[in-house]
Amino acid sequence: MNTSDSKTYIIAGASSGIGLELARILVNNNIVYGISRTPGELQHHENYRHFPYDFLTGEKLPDIAANADGLIYCPGSITLKPLERLSVSDIENDFTINAKGAFTFIQQYKGNIKNSPNASILLFSSVAVQTGLPYHISIAMAKGAIEGLTRALAAELSPTVRVNAIAPSLTNTPLAGTLLNSEAKTEANKQRHPLKNIGSPQEIALFANHLLxxxxxxTGQIFGINGGMGTIIK
Structure with missing residues (x-):
């Protein structure tokens, strides 16, 4: 693709969940570089380039020479354990894939967006940061770092780069599979939200596309897409 209005985006975690839905939206009219462990369904699309990488390894990220307009970091984790069952390894793994991964991703590819007239960085937090939820200690800590990173980077990189984050509640993605693998579990999780439903990765991806x-x-904003959880009581 070489149209004058096409853009280029680098997405970490583009093979599954919200990252995949966002890549599906962007790839039809733009170039998308996807960084993930597996190639995913878009691997043969003419506008998609896949780079294999696992953020838990700590290895050097792949070099991408292209100019880009946006960086999107989607990898996440769901570790739900009470305090007495949490290990240091749990905390370290969640911090690595969420916060450290986002930091190294942005540091590696920030130079790719320096020439864009509307450069944007988009990260993903969690409803668990601003809403105290039992058994969410590890993910709340890791995603809390994402929210701090979002605001600090927004201040540091303005006015040339916008930095925002989306903080979803439970969303119907493979990552949440064990929480939604039965009708009873799904219904119970729906009832925890004022809007009585589970998050849609397609809806979140549409909002992400708008921000990008x-x-x-x-800039510097954390957007809760959470069915009302943490905002209203019903």
């Missing part, structure tokens, strides 16, 4: 491609005056 349409907005020009939004």
């Amino acid at each position: 491609t349409q907005s020009t005056w939004i």
Whole structure:
């Protein structure tokens, strides 16, 4: 693709979940570089380039020479354990894949977006940061670092780069599979939300696309897409 209005995006975690849904939206009119452990369904699309990588390894990220307009970091984890069952390894793994991974990803590819007139970085937090939830200690700590990173980077990189984060509640993705693998579990989780439903990766991806491609005056924000959890009581 070489149209004058096409953009280029680098997505970590583009093979599954919200990252895949966002890549599906972007890839039809833009170039997408996907970084993930597996190639995923878009591997043969003419506008998609896959780079294999596992953020838990700590190895050097692949070099990408192309200019880009946006960096999106989607990898996450769901470790739900009470305090007495949490290990240091649990905490370290969650911090590595969520916070350290986001930091190294941005540090590696920030130079790729330096020439974009509407450069944007998008990260993903969790409803568990701003809402105290039992058994969410590890993920709340790791995603809390993401929210701090979002605001600090937004201050440091303005006015040339916008930095925002989306903080979903439970969303119907492979990552949440064990929480939604029966009708009873799914219904119970729906009832925990004021809107009585589970998050849709497609809806979150549409909002992410808006932040990346349409907005020009939004930065340093954490957007809760959470069915009302943590905001209203019903």
